[in-house]
Amino acid sequence: MERNLMKGNEALAEAAIRAGCKCFFGYPITPQTEISAYMAKRMPKVGGVFLQAESEIAAINMVYGCASSGVRCMTSSSSPGISLKSEGVSYMAGSDLPCVIVNVMRGGPGLGGIQPSQSDYWQATRALGHGDFQILVFAPSTVQEMADLMGRAFDEADKYRMPAMILADGLLGQMMEPVTFKVDEIQHHDASEKPWATNGHGNKRRHNIVNSLYLQAEELERLNFERFERYETVKKELHEAELYKTEDADIVVAAYGSVARLAKAAVDRAREAGIKAGLVRPVTLWPFPVQEVREACRNAKRVLCVEMSMGQMIDDVKLALDCRIPVEFYGRTGGVVPKPTAIFEQIKLLSEKEAE
């Protein structure tokens, strides 16, 4: 299969089209604008829809409407734009609608900056909108994975009737790497596979309603209970992490996305220096890969969580380990990328602490 050299943003867009995404609604924002640009060029050629909405809020509500009709659709943005979409995401979760939302994170809070960041972890995994709900969150680490996880996000979103998010960052979005697409042709997904979709009943069935307003408290509670039962199934079925040199590791680094690559380089350097270091890289952020993190840290004396934020995933790492192993933190924020050498220094520091 052909190796293409593409930006992460472009690989993601092409993978979405091949996964059968028929409609893209978006609004430009750095560092994800290449997704919109690619969609604008390619969607009309494959019989799909590209629409640049008047705002992020309009775009997510177009996704709501489109997803209601059973069509695979998506939107993408970067941090401040995702905040604007959060109302719509909550409505989609409340209406059990599948879709894919891409967040190519940049520094925050507020308008922040445009350089890479991971400071929307809490937003993605805890509260992408009001109410009791979760969305699926996938964290790619390479351009190839940007493509692979895109197809997967659509499949899992449909399977569980949930919004799914690809949580990337400016570094992954802007960089080019070789990518091979697993599917050669555009997959077709028939909306009739979704019996709940509002795509015309043709007098053959009762009409479907897509809605998130329930004024009877007991009814809303029942629906929330049902949804959370489904979340329990998702937690059992969907959890993934990459384990790297963790079997005998004294120091395990926990990192996701682009930072995991920097951490991997630091782990290799630590190994060269005779420190038994390893890396656990969550691929799914919700559900968090609890078992995998435990397995990775089986022999660990200390854990180092590295993020491009002030420390957000670290809470999940501690919870996964029931706080039995000390979890330290190293991070840069505001768009500053942590250097592999700095991560290595932190590993060395922990190893020296442990030796004392």
Place this chain on the structure above:
Amino acid sequence: MTTETIFAGFGGQGILFAGKLLAYLGLYQDKQVSWLPSYGPEMRGGTANCTVCVSDQPIGSPYVTDPDILVAMNGPSYDKFIEAVKPGGIAIIDSTLVTEECSRTDIRSFRIPSTALAAENGLPGMANIILVGKLLKETGFAVLEAVRPVLEKIIPPKKANLIDANMKALAIGMAL
């Protein structure tokens, strides 16, 4: 073995394109490659740079602080990166725009008046490609004719007339 190269200069000098050319050459040799650009305020008037990694193995960090090779096309970029080049590394410098002599003795440095050479040879805007030619010669990374299919791939059809000009610029760089 991984070779890490930083291309740096002003926005508009073809810094990102020069990096892309090297990345594609790696791709065509079935190597692992990564191309990471600077984006944002730097590009709007100040310095632009990109980092290209070429390796036999999957690339860990695409983000590089101490490159094996530096291609510097202006003073600020030269100042920013010259001390970071790994000992034993290579610096290829556009001496038309970087007036400072390179004082490092632990690297191989080449001062090429590429902006002036491009102008003299009727190749405006191709100082970057002349420097890539020099890079290919010094590293032995690719022979001249191996570059043509890459140029055909990355130069859009409506600018196909630029392929020969690029080849000429590469040849100038390789001959130095």
